[in-house]
Amino acid sequence: MLASSLSNALSEIRRKIGKEKVLTEPEDLYAYSLDASTEHKTPPSAVVRAYSEDDVRVVLEVANKRKVPVVPRGSGTSLTGASVPAVPNSILLDLSPMNGIEVCIEDGYVMAEAGATVLQVDQECRKYGFFFPPDPASSRIATIGGALAENAGGLRGAKFGVMKNWVLAMEVIVPGGKKIRIGEPVYKWRWGPDLLSLFIGSEGTLGVITRAWLKIHPLPEKVVRVLGLFDRIENAGKAISEIRRRGYVPMILELLDRETIEIVREVLGYDVPLGEAMVIADIDGPEEAVWRIVKEVRKAMEESGGETTASDDPEEMEQLYLARQGAYAAVTRAYPGVLLEDITVPLSKLMIALRELDKLRKEYGLRMPIFGHAGDGNLHPNICFDPEDPEQVRKAREMFLKTGKLAIELGGAISGEHGIGISKKDLFLEEIKAVRGEGYIELVTQIKELLDPNGIMNPGKLWF
Amino acid sequence: MSTTAVPQIVRFAAENTRDVGDVLGIGPDQRVKWARGLLPRGPVNGTIFYAGEMYPVMGNAEGAFRLMRRLEGFMNINTLAKAGPIMKKLGIYTTGAKALWGGINEEYERALQDAVFVLKKLGVEMGYLFEDEPPSGVALHTYGLLREFKEHAKGVHEKLKEMGVRRIIALDPIVATAFKLYYPEFVEGWEIESYHFVEVVAKKIAEQGLKLKLGRKVKITYHDPCYLARTIGVVDEIRFIISRIEGVEYIEPPRHGVNTGCSGDGGLELTQPPLARKISYERIEELRETGADLVYTSCPACMMMLRTGFDSLNYKIGVYDLASLIAEAMRNEIDRVDPMKPEFKRYNVLPKSPKPKSLSLEDLAEMLRRDTDKCKKCGFCNVECPTANALDMLESRSARGRMTLINSLVRGDPVRPKEVLDRLYSCVLCGQCSQICPVGLHVQELIIYGRAYAIYSGRAGVPS
Numbered sequence: 059m060l061a062s063s064l065s066n067a068l069s070e071i072r073r074k075i076g077k078e079k080v081l082t083e084p085e086d087l088y089a090y091s092l093d094a095s096t097e098h099k100t101p102p103s104a105v106v107r108a109y110s111e112d113d114v115r116v117v118l119e120v121a122n123k124r125k126v127p128v129v130p131r132g133s134g135t136s137l138t139g140a141s142v143p144a145v146p147n148s149i150l151l152d153l154s155p156m157n158g159i160e161v162c163i164e165d166g167y168v169m170a171e172a173g174a175t176v177l178q179v180d181q182e183c184r185k186y187g188f189f190f191p192p193d194p195a196s197s198r199i200a201t202i203g204g205a206l207a208e209n210a211g212g213l214r215g216a217k218f219g220v221m222k223n224w225v226l227a228m229e230v231i232v233p234g235g236k237k238i239r240i241g242e243p244v245y246k247w248r249w250g251p252d253l254l255s256l257f258i259g260s261e262g263t264l265g266v267i268t269r270a271w272l273k274i275h276p277l278p279e280k281v282v283r284v285l286g287l288f289d290r291i292e293n294a295g296k297a298i299s300e301i302r303r304r305g306y307v308p309m310i311l312e313l314l315d316r317e318t319i320e321i322v323r324e325v326l327g328y329d330v331p332l333g334e335a336m337v338i339a340d341i342d343g344p345e346e347a348v349w350r351i352v353k354e355v356r357k358a359m360e361e362s363g364g365e366t367t368a369s370d371d372p373e374e375m376e377q378l379y380l381a382r383q384g385a386y387a388a389v390t391r392a393y394p395g396v397l398l399e400d401i402t403v404p405l406s407k408l409m410i411a412l413r414e415l416d417k418l419r420k421e422y423g424l425r426m427p428i429f430g431h432a433g434d435g436n437l438h439p440n441i442c443f444d445p446e447d448p449e450q451v452r453k454a455r456e457m458f459l460k461t462g463k464l465a466i467e468l469g470g471a472i473s474g475e476h477g478i479g480i481s482k483k484d485l486f487l488e489e490i491k492a493v494r495g496e497g498y499i500e501l502v503t504q505i506k507e508l509l510d511p512n513g514i515m516n517p518g519k520l521w522f
Numbered sequence: 523m524s525t526t527a528v529p530q531i532v533r534f535a536a537e538n539t540r541d542v543g544d545v546l547g548i549g550p551d552q553r554v555k556w557a558r559g560l561l562p563r564g565p566v567n568g569t570i571f572y573a574g575e576m577y578p579v580m581g582n583a584e585g586a587f588r589l590m591r592r593l594e595g596f597m598n599i600n601t602l603a604k605a606g607p608i609m610k611k612l613g614i615y616t617t618g619a620k621a622l623w624g625g626i627n628e629e630y631e632r633a634l635q636d637a638v639f640v641l642k643k644l645g646v647e648m649g650y651l652f653e654d655e656p657p658s659g660v661a662l663h664t665y666g667l668l669r670e671f672k673e674h675a676k677g678v679h680e681k682l683k684e685m686g687v688r689r690i691i692a693l694d695p696i697v698a699t700a701f702k703l704y705y706p707e708f709v710e711g712w713e714i715e716s717y718h719f720v721e722v723v724a725k726k727i728a729e730q731g732l733k734l735k736l737g738r739k740v741k742i743t744y745h746d747p748c749y750l751a752r753t754i755g756v757v758d759e760i761r762f763i764i765s766r767i768e769g770v771e772y773i774e775p776p777r778h779g780v781n782t783g784c785s786g787d788g789g790l791e792l793t794q795p796p797l798a799r800k801i802s803y804e805r806i807e808e809l810r811e812t813g814a815d816l817v818y819t820s821c822p823a824c825m826m827m828l829r830t831g832f833d834s835l836n837y838k839i840g841v842y843d844l845a846s847l848i849a850e851a852m853r854n855e856i857d858r859v860d861p862m863k864p865e866f867k868r869y870n871v872l873p874k875s876p877k878p879k880s881l882s883l884e885d886l887a888e889m890l891r892r893d894t895d896k897c898k899k900c901g902f903c904n905v906e907c908p909t910a911n912a913l914d915m916l917e918s919r920s921a922r923g924r925m926t927l928i929n930s931l932v933r934g935d936p937v938r939p940k941e942v943l944d945r946l947y948s949c950v951l952c953g954q955c956s957q958i959c960p961v962g963l964h965v966q967e968l969i970i971y972g973r974a975y976a977i978y979s980g981r982a983g984v985p986s
């Protein structure tokens with residue numbers, strides 16, 4: 059891509075949408091040079107701040123004509139480098155100013171523009187006694203566009219799944235500037251293949267999502283929190299599969315290992331119970347039924363070797379959640395370098411995965427606190443290292459790869475929710491080779507070429 | 523001042539503070555007149571009432587800002603700052619200010635007089651230094667002129683020691699913060715105790731078991747100044763004092779205490795007035811929606827921003843210092859009912875301050891690099907950041923973006939110190955970012971140190 063095409067493209071964009079929306083001062087560009095992966099630093103050559111669908115349309119029309127790469131960005135909280143440019147002379151398309159939200163209770167949906175945050179959408183729904191279930195831990199800042207493009211999940215994923223499960227319709231602008239409306243804001247519709255799923259999880263490589271109609275859910279009548287403490291991590295794994303096997307689906311079902319609990323105690327000074335592992339489950343339901351289910355969930359935990367406590371008192375519930383709530387802060391405070399892994403394994407293999415991960419950390423001698431949304435088999439081993447020590451950096455990278463490979467071997471996935479971006483490209487190809495077959499790459503490449511013949515959309519991500 | 527990277531208006535304020543003793547350069551005659559006949563000259567038992575460099579002249583500042591708002595579009599604030607020295611040369615500066623804004627200034631002077639009245643009524647023995655009161659120089663700190671601040675603070679310390687000052691009671695929370703936090707950090711051997719007015723008043727009211735009567739019924743709300751609440755953790759004293767005044771119906775605004783929606787001083791009203799105004803309007807709406815008839819606060823900068831803001835939006839709601847409410851009540855009969863031990867929680871919500879080994883460029887860079895490297899780009903700070911919110915999440919003027927830019931500056935990326943400084947000056951130093959950062963970075967203070975580095979780095983033709 060030539061620098062002259064970029065400057066011609068920028069002049070045209072400025073003329074069409076207003077020059078104040080196009081930033082090219084180095085200080086503005088460097089501010090956008092990183093996302094939450096923190097390791098792929100590349101400033102874009104320009105930032106266009108999209109205030110309307112029309113702004114997006116112009117950018118994709120001009121960029122396509124002049125073959126200039128475009129990197130869509132919501133809030134830049136991708137943990138894999140998905141929202142920073144991977145190639146020079148890119149335009150970063152900042153969608154955060156497009157943040158309108160409209161709730162329609164009668165029809166059971168909320169319409170959100172791409173830049174609205176997941177939490178803002180949830181809060182809007184709560185005003186009417188409803189909520190928006192997907193809740194990535196970054197929901198206060200992550201945008202709807204980013205969450206859809208990453209198919210984000212969250213704590214409540216154990217029961218409510220991921221973004222994909224909550225979309226009724228979407229509007230997408232594709233290279234060339236055409237708008238495609240996919241789906242309808244109704245609970246049932248069908249015509250032809252489901253194109254919604256094509257764009258969900260596409261990490262900005264096929265087009266730009268400008269707005270989405272999302273399903274909403276009534277607020278649970280009652281929530282009770284159960285905490286189980288285990289003296290062997292495998293037992294915690296067993297308890298989780300046991301709860302699911304017996305047919306109970308808690309709203310959240312989180313796991314924390316000893317290292318995580320220790321770091322929370324050490325770094326934040328929180329008085330949380332120490333054990334080899336902790337499981338936190340939120341049981342929701344009608345007042346009459348919830349305690350009965352709580353009893354069954356406690357039983358499943360206790361029969362797997364755990365000690366349990368439960369509460370529906372808001373303050374006590376907060377106390378029970380303290381270790382999980384502080385986990386990210388504690389780990390990032392304690393270690394300047396953290397590689398945040400994100401594997402998923404079948405629930406039946408959770409125990410094996412935990413055992414193997416424990417072996418891995420012993421073999422490499424680096425701390426690797428593990429926490430995660432174990433209820434859906436999604437684990438976040440946090441590989442901690444000193445970025446100034448090359449030996450530790452090497453070890454951390456190797457552990458990162460081996461963790462991914464372990465997931466593949468166990469029939470799982472290298473990413474549950476954080477996506478592929480730049481960081482997981484190699485692992486992704488291994489996973490495809492191992493389980494999806496070569497036809498997959500061929501098919502998706504053809505789709506990509508069809509939608510984005512000039513390869514302008516977020517090049518250098520996935521395998522594009 | 524040898525630092526031309528700083529805008530004219532900042533140099534004007536900083537030089538005035540250092541040379542004349544107040545931010546506007548109004549001069550000692552005008553500055554001390556509020557205290558004539560009220561207080562003895564010099565410390566009494568080592569204690570002084572400290573008026574500071576803002577309160578006694580703040581009405582002039584308010585007048586100047588009102589004028590600026592009218593002139594906007596014709597004249598920029600830096601041009602107005604250039605007019606200052608010319609007017610001084612012509613001998614019309616002080617008299618001009620008095621003629622134009624003397625009336626407004628009396629309202630701020632009244633706050634000081636009311637504070638002194640209250641303290642005396644409570645039996646606090648103290649004096650005032652009149653023309654000899656050395657300015658705290660906190661503006662130098664705010665604007666990142668840290669070497670100048672250090673030098674200045676050393677002189678202030680010597681002068682205060684020479685005069686036998688052992689205890690300071692300040693009405694301005696920004697100078698109280700300077701004496702409580704910055705002086706101990708920058709001046710070796712600093713042992714002078716310092717208190718904010720409300721700390722002393724709450725303690726005395728509790729010890730003496732006082733119940734006050736306002737003699738009328740009012741509905742009030744209180745705007746917690748960020749320096750007082752978030753930085754030095756004084757919150758409960760205010761609620762206690764208000765609860766002791768009969769006739770007051772108190773309404774807490776949604777964002778209060780350590781979570782105050784105060785959008786800080788940070789000097790933004792000098793460097794980027796339209797942005798400062800935009801931010802203040804949001805708070806004004808929030809305070810108005812409480813339905814209170816009167817708004818009280820405890821900071822000259824807040825008082826000015828709120829007064830001008832309410833006026834610009836045509837809301838007829840008075841804004842006063844809390845000292846005036848207490849004074850009004852103390853002019854009536856006082857009941858002594860239930861003496862108690864004063865116990866007020868000192869909130870400590872901000873992380874540890876960063877500390878460079880010295881103010882040399884190398885040491886500043888080393889500390890800034892190490893700390894900003896720890897930023898995980900999670901963006902949680904941006905959600906709270908008032909400037910980011912006012913600018914539709916523009917990254918380069920957001921908390922996270924400022925961390926990225928400081929890192930870029932000290933790492934030698936092609937960014938220009940003067941332009942980085944401009945983005946750092948757009949921060950209001952409200953500290954909400956520091957309060958939320960999971961990694962425990964004191965973002966607000968890193969920004970002050972970043973300002974210093976940008977100023978002294980001497981690149982982009984800026985002499986060091």
Ligand SMILES: Cc1cc2nc3c(=O)[nH]c(=O)nc-3n(C[C@H](O)[C@H](O)[C@H](O)COP(=O)(O)OP(=O)(O)OC[C@H]3O[C@@H](n4cnc5c(N)ncnc54)[C@H](O)[C@@H]3O)c2cc1C
Pocket residue numbers: 093094129130131132133134135136137140141153172193194195196199200201202203204205206207208209210211212213260261262263265266267268386475476516899900
């Ligand atoms: C502290 C922390 C906790 C996290 N916890 C979770 C978690 O629990 N679950 C989880 O799933 N993720 C989590 N994440 C990862 C990340 O926050 C999510 O992937 C989030 O959904 C990304 O949103 P964003 O707005 O920041 O997107 P960005 O980072 O800006 O973009 C992510 C990707 O989406 C693309 N994109 C953005 N907007 C659009 C659009 N409108 N149209 C097309 N493509 C677009 C970008 O090009 C990029 O490829 C976490 C991250 C952090 C920092």
Ligand code: SF4
Pocket residue numbers: 903906907908909910920921922924948949950951952953954955956965966969
């Ligand atoms: S960067 Fe921090 S201190 Fe500055 S305005 Fe934003 S939140 Fe406030």
Ligand code: SF4
Pocket residue numbers: 896897898899900901902903904921922925955958959960961962963965
């Ligand atoms: S909250 Fe802290 S770690 Fe997160 S982006 Fe802001 S400064 Fe960085």
